[in-house]
Amino acid sequence: MTFINHSLQLSVHERWQLPVRVRAELLQQEALGCAMLGEPLSLIEQKLGTAAELLTRSAQAEPNNLGAYFNEDTLLLRNAVIYTEAMEGSSTLGERRHWR
Numbered sequence: 001m002t003f004i005n006h007s008l009q010l011s012v013h014e015r016w017q018l019p020v021r022v023r024a025e026l027l028q029q030e031a032l033g034c035a036m037l038g039e040p041l042s043l044i045e046q047k048l049g050t051a052a053e054l055l056t057r058s059a060q061a062e063p064n065n066l067g068a069y070f071n072e073d074t075l076l077l078r079n080a081v082i083y084t085e086a087m088e089g090s091s092t093l094g095e096r097r098h099w100r
Contacts, residue, residue: 018066018067019058019064019066019067020054020055020057020058021054021055021058021064021066021067021068021070022066022067022070023054024051024052024054024055024058024067024070024075025051025067025070027047027048027050027051027054028047028048028051028075028078028079028082030047031044031047031048031051031082032078032081032082032085034047035082035083035085035086036085041086044082044083044086048079048082051075052075055070055071055072055075
């Protein structure tokens, strides 16, 4: 997670800034990392919500081809994968508790 957090911080550096779509994708990837590590669903949903807001803002931002492939369809598809990962992680932890 450190690498992703660092990448996200760099995406909004004061001297330069990555396009909004790229920042939205970085947030979504951070949410995936959180899901894989078993972080709380509320944290994952917060990151996905912020990514969706950024993607909505990207329509009004300056046109930029970097990250142009990342659109609402891509966001929704990947969100499904992230929620699946989050749910699998939580059920696995629940099963482990029953084994003890």
